[in-house]
Amino acid sequence: MSSRIVDTAPSVPSPVPPPVSTGIVVLDGVGLGVDDVVRLADGAARPVPGTDAMKRVEEVWDVARRIAATGRVYGRSTGVGANRNEDVPTEAAADHGLRLLRSHAGAIGAELPARQVRAMLAVRANQLLAGGAGLRPGVVTALCEALENGAYPVVNEFGSVGTGDIAALAQVGLALAGEHEWIGAGEDRRSGSGSRSGSGSGAGSASGPGSGAGAGVRPGPAVGSG
Secondary structure, three states: OEOOOOOOOOOOOOOOOOOOOOOEEEEOOOOOOHHHHHHHHOOOOEEEEOHHHHHHHHHHHHHHHHHHHHOOOOOOOEOOHHHOOOEOOHHHHHHHHHHHHHHHOOOEEEEOOHHHHHHHHHHHHHHHOOOOOOOOHHHHHHHHHHHHHOOEEOOEEEOOOOOOOHHHHHHHHHHHOOOOOEEOHHHOEEOOOOOOOOOOOOOOOOOOOOOOOOOOOOOOOOOOOO
């Protein structure tokens, strides 16, 4: 399934100048208008997570950890899909989320334009701020840092059949974990330090999210997600 959206942007990512923000867009996890998505995608505004929304993310992250520590949770303490009945061994639990990202990041085809990928980052950050995913707050912080500094991960056009965003979002997750390529302002390309395609400066480099709370974060799977 193609992840491409009909757009006037070229099919090959064009150089992205450093964003010149003229305002802010508050991401509240409730609604995000098309105009604000365009402003964030174009670097004309910087994203600011709403206080209440971040509080929801923190609370749900804490709940998710407590549930996973006491019970069987799909995708967190088990495999997914055909492996949903397979329990994850305790000694393998720490890297389970990273293994899921690696196994799902199978997108192929042309690289999507910067504008389209940045729009995806903005929408995803706002979705996570709804507070239902169970991901650590640093994932939201990292997505917002990327939007603010002009970086975006390499995302390929063709993903999975069914839930078509799985491969694209897995590529984003691997970029946040430092295992997938980022493109920064002026087409500065950097591979993650753990990238299978080569070594580089990692997600905390100049081309990826900054060295704050989100850099190098390893997002685990969302509770109840597929």
